Amino acid sequence: MFCAYYLKKNGYQVRLLEARNPYEGASSINAGLFCPSHFIALAEPSMKSKSFQWIIRPSSPLYVQPRLDLNFLRWGWQFFKNANVKHVEKSIKPLLDITLLGKNLFEIFLEEENINEHLYSNKGLLMIYSDEKNGIKERKTGDKARNLGLDVEDLDRHKLLELEPSISHIVKGAVHYKCDSHSTPTKIMDALRDKIRDLGVELHFGMKVTGFDKKNQLIKMIHTDQQDFESDITILACGAWSPILAKSVGIPMLIEAGKGYNIDISTPHKIKYPSILIEPKTAITPMESFLRISGKMELMGLNTNIRKNSITTLIHAFKAFYQDVEVTKENQMDISSGFRPLSVDGLPMIGRSSSISNLFIATGHGMLGWSMAAATGKIITELIQESNTSIPVDAFRPERS
Ligand SMILES: Cc1cc2nc3c(=O)[nH]c(=O)nc-3n(C[C@H](O)[C@H](O)[C@H](O)COP(=O)(O)OP(=O)(O)OC[C@H]3O[C@@H](n4cnc5c(N)ncnc54)[C@H](O)[C@@H]3O)c2cc1C
Numbered sequence: 001m002f003c004a005y006y007l008k009k010n011g012y013q014v015r016l017l018e019a020r021n022p023y024e025g026a027s028s029i030n031a032g033l034f035c036p037s038h039f040i041a042l043a044e045p046s047m048k049s050k051s052f053q054w055i056i057r058p059s060s061p062l063y064v065q066p067r068l069d070l071n072f073l074r075w076g077w078q079f080f081k082n083a084n085v086k087h088v089e090k091s092i093k094p095l096l097d098i099t100l101l102g103k104n105l106f107e108i109f110l111e112e113e114n115i116n117e118h119l120y121s122n123k124g125l126l127m128i129y130s131d132e133k134n135g136i137k138e139r140k141t142g143d144k145a146r147n148l149g150l151d152v153e154d155l156d157r158h159k160l161l162e163l164e165p166s167i168s169h170i171v172k173g174a175v176h177y178k179c180d181s182h183s184t185p186t187k188i189m190d191a192l193r194d195k196i197r198d199l200g201v202e203l204h205f206g207m208k209v210t211g212f213d214k215k216n217q218l219i220k221m222i223h224t225d226q227q228d229f230e231s232d233i234t235i236l237a238c239g240a241w242s243p244i245l246a247k248s249v250g251i252p253m254l255i256e257a258g259k260g261y262n263i264d265i266s267t268p269h270k271i272k273y274p275s276i277l278i279e280p281k282t283a284i285t286p287m288e289s290f291l292r293i294s295g296k297m298e299l300m301g302l303n304t305n306i307r308k309n310s311i312t313t314l315i316h317a318f319k320a321f322y323q324d325v326e327v328t329k330e331n332q333m334d335i336s337s338g339f340r341p342l343s344v345d346g347l348p349m350i351g352r353s354s355s356i357s358n359l360f361i362a363t364g365h366g367m368l369g370w371s372m373a374a375a376t377g378k379i380i381t382e383l384i385q386e387s388n389t390s391i392p393v394d395a396f397r398p399e400r401s
Helices: 002-009 046-056 070-082 085-112 132-147 157-163 185-199 239-248 308-321 366-385
Strands: 015-018 062-064 125-129 152-156 173-177 181-183 202-205 209-215 218-224 228-230 234-236 256-265 275-277 282-286 291-299 332-342 349-352 359-363
Touching (some): 070 256, 085 366, 132 173, 152 157, 234 239, 239 256, 256 308, 282 308, 359 366
Parallel strands (some): 062 291, 234 359
Antiparallel strands (some): 209 218, 256 291, 256 332
């Protein structure tokens, strides 16, 4: 949607084709965090050992469904190949550039378009730990963040209690990334959709793209399940589904769907700050009129089943880290799932296709697609205009190997 927003603002005629009705992709159900603090790529060395420990523990943050799928095996192989120190170091700057740009552009978008400021808050993010070993690791990341110019404070239990009195007895401390912010995605997505419609973007919800007509290495026509459209420029931004359409035009794309859940609850609470609970990898976000618990990473392909065990684990994590909170059937407003489009190196794929010159790709944003959304829309617009990009984009080349 941010691609549509910036393109329309720059005078292009834009049509958005969305298979679902209403919009229900990962972008509506995420934890709503803008995280410049997350400059360590998902493909990092400790993932190798952690993944194997997690796979055998049912309550762990990761679930992998065994399956004989060649693309999944290829994805796993490439992911582990990338999980090395050199790759992590090389990815820091591109990740920091794009998340900082994304956050900044998002703030400008809210202000320029007069979108309710209550949907966004600049309080930062608490990375909360219950095991001092993890505290040591997180403080090291905090040191690194400070060296990169981010605003970060280490909080022992005493200091954390002053800020967030609702933490439970198991919590040892937190690192407060004041550089981060949070929002209410469902409402922002509604506001963004209304805004682009008002600007004159042609919106087609409930219309699935089924394929393309190509001539001389250019996409000429887009086929959908309802009608066909001529197209001068096509942007493929289908999240975890992107490889299906990429394959239809001969572009190999390795993206694995990382399913995550959100549980929205209306339980009364005094939680003031958004947090990530480090050990269970669960995010807690106070949103406009409810609290969102999100997390889990399930590698099961494009499978939308909601696993009861995963929901229970998320609720347990929440109740273990906060006191005086109740999650009952009555106060559960919504449970949904969404797919993080996971690239093999933890960096998004943003740019012009090298084989089809009027095709642009914007996907692979993994765990950070909300933080990077506005930046992605802006970069795609700049690339289409053939103007200088706001940040270097070489690391995001879609068809990098
Ligand atoms: C539980 C969870 C928590 C998260 N928390 C955060 C967070 O706090 N901060 C952050 O930065 N990121 C977060 N993320 C990641 C972020 O939500 C994703 O990276 C981002 O939403 C991906 O956006 P997308 O537009 O690429 O994909 P999506 O939002 O999934 O959108 C893709 C859309 O393409 C449509 N589509 C697919 N195929 C077709 C077709 N053939 N024709 C037409 N339309 C099609 C789908 O219907 C879908 O609506 C989280 C993700 C999850 C799952």
